[in-house]
Amino acid sequence: xxxxxxxxxGVATGTVLLYATVGEAFAERSGIMNLGVEGMMLIGAxxxxxxxxxxxxxxxxxxxxxxxxxxxxQVHAFIAITLQADQVISGLALNFLATGISLVLGEGLTxxxxxxxxxxxxxxxxxSQIPILGKVFFDNHSIMVYIGFIFVPLAxxxxxxxxxxxxxxxxxxxPAAADTLGIRVYVLRYYYVFVGGxxxxxxxxxxxxxxxxxxxxxxxxxxxxxIAVGLVIFAQWDPFRAAFGAYTFGALRRLVLDIQGxxxxxxxxxxxxxxxxxxxxxxxxxxxxTVVVLVIGSREANRKRIGTPAAxxxxxxxxxxxx
Amino acid sequence: xxxxxxxxxxxxxxxxxxxxxxxxxxxxxxxVDFDLRQGEVHALLGENGAGKSTLMNVLAGLYRAEGxxxxxxxxxxxxxxxxxxxxxxxxxxxxxxxxxxSQSVTENVLLGLDEPRFRMNLSRYxxxxxxxxxxxGLHVDPAxxxxxxxxxxxxxxxILKMLYRGADVLIMDEPTAVLAPSEIxxxxxxxxxxxxxxxxxxxxxxxxxxxMDISDRVTVLQKGKVTSAGIETKDITRxxxxxxxxxxxxxxxxxxxxxxxxxVVLSVEDLKADNDKGxxxxxxxxxxxxxxxxxxxxxxxxxxxxxLAETLAGLRLALEGRITVNSQDATNKPVKLGIxxxxxxxxxxxxxxxxxxxxxxxxxxxxxxYDQEPIGQGxxxxxxxxxxxxSELKEAYDxxxxxxxxxxxxxxxxxxxxxxxxxxxSSEPRLMIAVQPTxxxxxxxxxGVQKLLLAQREAGAAILLISExxxxxxxxxDRIYVIxxxxxxxxxVDGDIDKIxxxxxxxxxxxxxxxxxx
Numbered sequence: 001x002x003x004x005x006x007x008x009x010g011v012a013t014g015t016v017l018l019y020a021t022v023g024e025a026f027a028e029r030s031g032i033m034n035l036g037v038e039g040m041m042l043i044g045a046x047x048x049x050x051x052x053x054x055x056x057x058x059x060x061x062x063x064x065x066x067x068x069x070x071x072x073x074q075v076h077a078f079i080a081i082t083l084q085a086d087q088v089i090s091g092l093a094l095n096f097l098a099t100g101i102s103l104v105l106g107e108g109l110t111x112x113x114x115x116x117x118x119x120x121x122x123x124x125x126x127x128s129q130i131p132i133l134g135k136v137f138f139d140n141h142s143i144m145v146y147i148g149f150i151f152v153p154l155a156x157x158x159x160x161x162x163x164x165x166x167x168x169x170x171x172x173x174x175p176a177a178a179d180t181l182g183i184r185v186y187v188l189r190y191y192y193v194f195v196g197g198x199x200x201x202x203x204x205x206x207x208x209x210x211x212x213x214x215x216x217x218x219x220x221x222x223x224x225x226x227i228a229v230g231l232v233i234f235a236q237w238d239p240f241r242a243a244f245g246a247y248t249f250g251a252l253r254r255l256v257l258d259i260q261g262x263x264x265x266x267x268x269x270x271x272x273x274x275x276x277x278x279x280x281x282x283x284x285x286x287x288x289x290t291v292v293v294l295v296i297g298s299r300e301a302n303r304k305r306i307g308t309p310a311a312x313x314x315x316x317x318x319x320x321x322x323x
Numbered sequence: 324x325x326x327x328x329x330x331x332x333x334x335x336x337x338x339x340x341x342x343x344x345x346x347x348x349x350x351x352x353x354x355v356d357f358d359l360r361q362g363e364v365h366a367l368l369g370e371n372g373a374g375k376s377t378l379m380n381v382l383a384g385l386y387r388a389e390g391x392x393x394x395x396x397x398x399x400x401x402x403x404x405x406x407x408x409x410x411x412x413x414x415x416x417x418x419x420x421x422x423x424x425s426q427s428v429t430e431n432v433l434l435g436l437d438e439p440r441f442r443m444n445l446s447r448y449x450x451x452x453x454x455x456x457x458x459x460g461l462h463v464d465p466a467x468x469x470x471x472x473x474x475x476x477x478x479x480x481x482i483l484k485m486l487y488r489g490a491d492v493l494i495m496d497e498p499t500a501v502l503a504p505s506e507i508x509x510x511x512x513x514x515x516x517x518x519x520x521x522x523x524x525x526x527x528x529x530x531x532x533x534x535m536d537i538s539d540r541v542t543v544l545q546k547g548k549v550t551s552a553g554i555e556t557k558d559i560t561r562x563x564x565x566x567x568x569x570x571x572x573x574x575x576x577x578x579x580x581x582x583x584x585x586x587v588v589l590s591v592e593d594l595k596a597d598n599d600k601g602x603x604x605x606x607x608x609x610x611x612x613x614x615x616x617x618x619x620x621x622x623x624x625x626x627x628x629x630x631l632a633e634t635l636a637g638l639r640l641a642l643e644g645r646i647t648v649n650s651q652d653a654t655n656k657p658v659k660l661g662i663x664x665x666x667x668x669x670x671x672x673x674x675x676x677x678x679x680x681x682x683x684x685x686x687x688x689x690x691x692x693y694d695q696e697p698i699g700q701g702x703x704x705x706x707x708x709x710x711x712x713x714s715e716l717k718e719a720y721d722x723x724x725x726x727x728x729x730x731x732x733x734x735x736x737x738x739x740x741x742x743x744x745x746x747x748x749s750s751e752p753r754l755m756i757a758v759q760p761t762x763x764x765x766x767x768x769x770x771g772v773q774k775l776l777l778a779q780r781e782a783g784a785a786i787l788l789i790s791e792x793x794x795x796x797x798x799x800x801d802r803i804y805v806i807x808x809x810x811x812x813x814x815x816v817d818g819d820i821d822k823i824x825x826x827x828x829x830x831x832x833x834x835x836x837x838x839x840x841x
Contacts, residue, residue, distance in 0.1 A: 161443050162443060163441055170434050173426070178435065181484075182405070182409075
């Protein structure tokens with residue numbers, strides 16, 4: 001077990017969570033909770049892989065993945081925003097729908113493993129020479145990891161320091177107030193659900209074209225979409241905190257794998273190696289960790305009055321009192 | 324071109340003619356005419372439901388009128404949204420503030436505008452907003468977040484929002500309802516300074532003395548019709564306005580029989596409690612209520628009244644101090660024990676706390692005795708007994724409802740309050756805590772509620788009446804405590820309004836008396 005490798009691997013696998021989490025943060029900031037992240041990621045992973053297999057161009061695959069997931073997110077947007085239905089149920093339904101579609105359309109993709117090109121990996125000159133940090137953050141990572149580094153501060157800046165970002169926050173906090181000032185609440189909500197879909201698609205494509213390339217049905221994402229939904233809360237809808245949470249969670253997952261590997265652990269016989277079913281306990285740990293961090297995080301957020309957008313999950317009905 | 328009224332030479336900035344607006348079952352505005360001159364404060368007076376807010380919501384673009392014409396600066400307009408109204412210079416400050424709590428003052432002011440395009444240069448806009456605030460005497464820190472501000476400051480932000488958008492007509496919907504007397508004074512100063520600078524103001528209110536105080540002219544609405552259009556305030560008396568508003572002579576006094584106060588029922592000593600945000604709301608409250616008396620608790624909203632009521636009823640944790648009911652300790656005891664001890668609460672929030680909105684009248688009235696004979700029989704609720712009980716209460720309290728299976732959310736405010744009162748009074752309380760029992764009710768319903776409270780007093784209950792309506796407190800109470808920032812400022816027996824007013828703004832009774840001597 002090499003700590004640097006675990007951390008570097010955390011950054012790589014965390015990048016997937018990062019995109020999905022920030023995407024969900026955008027949607028939820030506008031007041032719409034979309035529980036279909038997992039399904040949208042699968043759509044992204046599948047379509048990216050399928051298009052790349054057909055065209056041999058992973059960039060085209062990435063682009064199609066983003067639009068495919070963005071498009072399917074609009075099913076949820078229509079049900080939650082226009083039909084004003086329960087967002088939890090609609091999100092779950094989207095999840096089943098999207099998962100089903102990707103499994104059907106992904107038929108036969110698994111066997112294409114060797115003929116599908118991947119997105120490039122590279123080492124950043126100079127920066128990779130920085131001790132420790134260079135190895136963790138800039139050494140032989142996928143290009144999607146580096147894009148993630150740039151994406152996080154941009155997303156933060158957009159939300160907190162720009163006019164559209166201010167409108168986004170207003171729509172999720174107090175849609176009636178935004179509406180009286182001429183902000184188009186419904187349009188913005190559709191738009192940010194779309195953004196959430198695009199980013200979930202990007203996250204899915206990042207898996208299938210780069211981080212763990214290939215199409216393995218529902219195992220491609222293996223529940224990471226659900227982790228992202230939880231991480232949004234841990235991140236308190238903030239991109240930097242989302243990045244921290246995503247990388248940490250990624251590193252934990254890698255650590256868990258590494259603990260199972262060797263036959264001896266700290267000089268003792270490794271119980272997880274000799275009793276493989278114990279590994280289920282290990283695999284549970286990152287999730288337990290998420291729960292603990294969540295509780296701590298939301299207490300802190302309550303104190304500082306950041307946190308849950310006040311109108312999250314509530315349909316906005318024009319002219320209804322008290323909203 | 325601005326319309327000039329040839330007879331008196333005043334410029335009308337707004338003129339509305341024959342406005343009609345219907346809501347399901349109600350004609351809210353029936354052929355209403357309204358004129359607003361430049362530089363005046365024009366009061367729009369009327370009872371709850373008279374159609375004042377509806378008329379102004381039409382002007383501000385929230386509602387579309389079904390008939391009539393509106394002219395602004397001599398041009399016919401038909402606003403489809405508040406934004407169009409603001410662009411024409413008409414801004415409305417609503418009773419419920421439309422502010423995003425997690426955003427700063429500046430962000431709230433800039434919300435929805437095209438400027439800045441993308442990047443927010445907050446420090447630059449902070450300065451700009453500071454300037455406008457200075458110009459009109461609206462003191463508020465542009466960088467502060469809304470949740471950190473007092474209600475008075477939030478109102479200033481709403482006004483700033485409209486001024487920043489270049490509004491020259493400002494509609495204030497019951498702006499004083501949430502303010503302390505000192506804040507009202509400051510608001511009036513601001514309004515006057517705005518009219519001097521050429522702005523025109525519509526002041527919606529149902530409080531006669533404020534209308535007399537601030538307005539240049541007044542238009543009175545009653546049941547959707549104008550009963551008096553644009554009279555000069557100086558030419559009219561308060562009694563005239565009251566008659567125009569209600570449509571009959573108003574008795575400002577209620578019949579109150581003399582009842583000798585008996586034993587102490589409720590005694591509170593040095594009570595401390597936090598509010599929902601974990602901040603201190605009660606800082607050592609001590610008071611007493613005796614059998615057969617109504618004790619008023621006056622104070623501006625948010626000074627610990629609701630926390631006190633909740634703590635007394637056992638709904639909120641008392642951190643320090645002691646509550647005694649009928650000489651039994653009632654501090655932090657389960658609510659059910661309180662109910663058995665004869666504590667009854669009429670909460671301010673009728674729809675969320677006072678009743679379960681989706682349950683029937685029957686279910687709502689048996690909530691306190693569903694487990695008592697004859698309705699509760701072991702594990703079973705005897706529904707025949709429950710229906711019988713509910714029907715009796717429906718008759719006795721004159722609850723107007725098609726049948727007792729109706730969900731209470733379909734009831735009007737007055738009938739809903741009757742359901743609550745029926746439940747609370749029939750439990751024969753020894754201590755009744757009534758929070759804002761008449762708020763939002765029409766005159767007839769108010770009288771009914773007040774009569775029921777007085778009947779309880781005569782029956783020997785101890786009543787703590789928490790209200791923001793001073794007139795109600797004065798007419799019903801035997802004594803009045805005044806609460807300010809979670810502390811009792813003093814007690815008034817003779818109904819001295821001046822003293823109450825001073826105490827409501829944080830002057831202690833001892834200080835007032837010391838000044839009086841000096």
